[in-house]
Every structure is written in structure tokens, then in C-alpha cells.
Amino acid sequence: MLKYLWDPANAITMSGILFSSVSLFFAVLGRLELAVAVALWAVLADHLDGVVATRTKDRDQSVAKMGKSLDGFGDILYGGVVPAVIVMQVGHASLVGAPTATVLLIAAATRLSYFANFGRSPDGRFLGVPLSYDVPLMAIVFLARPLLPDELFVTFTLGIFLALAGLHVASIRVPSPNTEMYVAISIFAIVASTTLASRGLN
Secondary structure, X not given: OHHHHHOHHHHHHHHHHHHHHHHHHHXXXXXXXXXXXXXXXXXXXXXXXXXXXXXXXXXXXXXXXXXXXXXXXHHHHHHHHHHHHHHHHHOOOOOOHHHHHHHHHHHHHHHHHHHHHHOOOOOOOEEOOOHHHHHHHHHHHHHOHHHOXXXXXXXXXXXXXXXXXXXXXXXXEEOXXXXXXXXXHHHHHHHHHHHHHHHHHO
């Protein structure tokens, strides 16, 4: 089964899973800025693997099928598990933090299950906010952290991600990102990752 990882797109997907693993390691250690910084690279991998997959000529169908499954696991890791663990750490495993993380995970699993079975709407839009928004939003929250008192930061973070969990499964239609948006997200991810990593190492 490891032969399927030699495919360029699948190798990129797997690198995203590895970034998620490293992010979880830092999150468990309480190095949250570093956790978010690394998670942003999982987001970049998720954006890049689809581009590479569509541009790979004569891609075997079995390889593509394996890649689709890998992509789903990668999505639940960086879009669900990583944010949930960070939320738990921000909430100090409190009576509010743990339920918020649980609701986020349930919403992520529901969102991905729906997408895996029904895909996008006929007009190419997503139903519900995609999980790829979670880590960039988490990065924005952590970039703003020095501006907020600790208690307000905790309340702010938990409130945002509780609301985001609802938006993941809400009956709203979200346009698919175009090329310009992918470029903007990629630039933001690199800049935010560098900033948060520098802050986390100091």
C-alpha cells in the first residue's frame, strides 16, 4: 500500500498529515504558537495537493482513489483535531473548553462526511464553511493575542470556535476559492507561520 505514496500529490497530502502530527505534538506541550505555525503548513499542503493532482498526467485511478481517502484524513486532522486540541489547551481543559472542542470535532466530522458523500452544490459552492478556514482563523486569533488580556483571549477564542462549529454545518453556501484567494491564503500562511514561530521560539 505504500506504493501509492510515491504519487506526487499523495506525497504532499502525507506531508500535510506529518505537519498536523508535529502541530499536535507542540499543542500537547502547550507551545500553542508553534502548534498553529506548523498547522498552517498542513493547510498549504492541502491546497497544493489538489493542484498537483489535477496537473499529473495519466494519473492511475487507484492512486487517485487512495489520494481522495488520504485527503479526507488529512482534512479531519488539520481542520478538526488540531484546532480542537488547541481549543482545549486555550481553555485549560475547563468545563467550557472541553465541550467547545468536542462540538468542533463533531461538526468537523459531520461536515467532511457530508462533503465526501454529496460534494459541492451544482453551482460549485460548498454547503457550510469548509474546515480549511479553521487554522488560518486560529492564526489570526493568536496573532492578536498580545493585544488581549488572558481571560478575554480565552473567552474570545472559545466563542469564535464554537460559532465556527455551527457555521461548518450551517445551510449556507460558500464560494470555492479562486486562484487569487489561494495565493492570498498561501502568502498569509507563510507570513503568519513565520511570525508565530518566531514568537513561539522566543
